[in-house]
Amino acid sequence: MFGAARSMLFGVSTPFRQASTVFRGPTSSMMVNTITKRFKHEYAPRYKAVRKTMKGKVSVRTGGSIKGNSLEFGKIGLRLKSKGIRMDANQLLAADKVLKRELRPSRSDLITRFTCNTAVCVKGNQTRMGKGKGPFDHWACRVPTGKVLFEIRGDIHDKVARDALRKAADKLPGLFEIITEESKIRVSMTHLIDKPEPVNYVDKLNAEPTKKWANIQAGKTDPLYKLYRGR
Template structure:
């Protein structure tokens, strides 16, 4: 998925839960939390990978139907699962400092977030990508023969000659 890996920095904050909507105010608070923690300790640089692009308009409560959409209220952005929100880099930036800064930023935002570094796996949907080479090869026929299901037993039974007589009716 596009945007699920780091592009500019060494460390990042990635959405782990299902896709959500984040308002501009929430993004600004998370940005302030990161910089408030990182700025005194290092000369780190922060990249914001999101831009609020959806205008939210709201009609007042107990307003009759019709007469337009309502007035502008705030800006928001839709964030899909696995999208990197912030990246950070610095010459003397330690991983523990970045991890703590992103933990504080994650508390300001809705959803569940994870800390990622350059060697982190790609996130595809709600599950982290796993290399298929690491999995042992399974022989499903042998596994079914050891502990067969009812469906598999019916398939084996249908191969007997007495059942072959009644096929195609």
């Protein structure tokens, strides 16, 4: 009010106070979906919604499971040989930087076979018991024995690729081995087996169908099922 009266008396134009209330963009609550997305250089889940979990243990492969124990995309890779261990995202990122630096001249592709989806929470020393697990500290990954971490694909000399994987293994805890497409599958710290032939489960079910599978196949061909489909 005094500013308007002053401008009327002395002819001085003053800016409006409403200029300070100009829209400044979305608030922090509106930007959650964009801020929480991970970048490509981060070893973290795609959406970093931190959910506090128990410390847990590294799984031990039982029942003949060989998931992730052999090469799938590249021609040479790095596999854990010793006991399963939990690795921090910063440790894996250090190995990733070494590999990318060594592979840059050959323009080869680096393929990662893990996901750091375990949230590690840390409480300070000499803290009283209770009041939760503590704040989030870093992301980690549980790596069982025989798990392939890195694979290299491209036109690269075998000696250069092995030297790069050896340097990356020095950045990580545990003992590692370099494998190729002809390497056997590691099922434990002491046992290796030959890679089994892939199983075509569709042909296997068609030869000996179960009751559920027979009904599914009948629903695709029997015209009686089409009359009552979608009701």
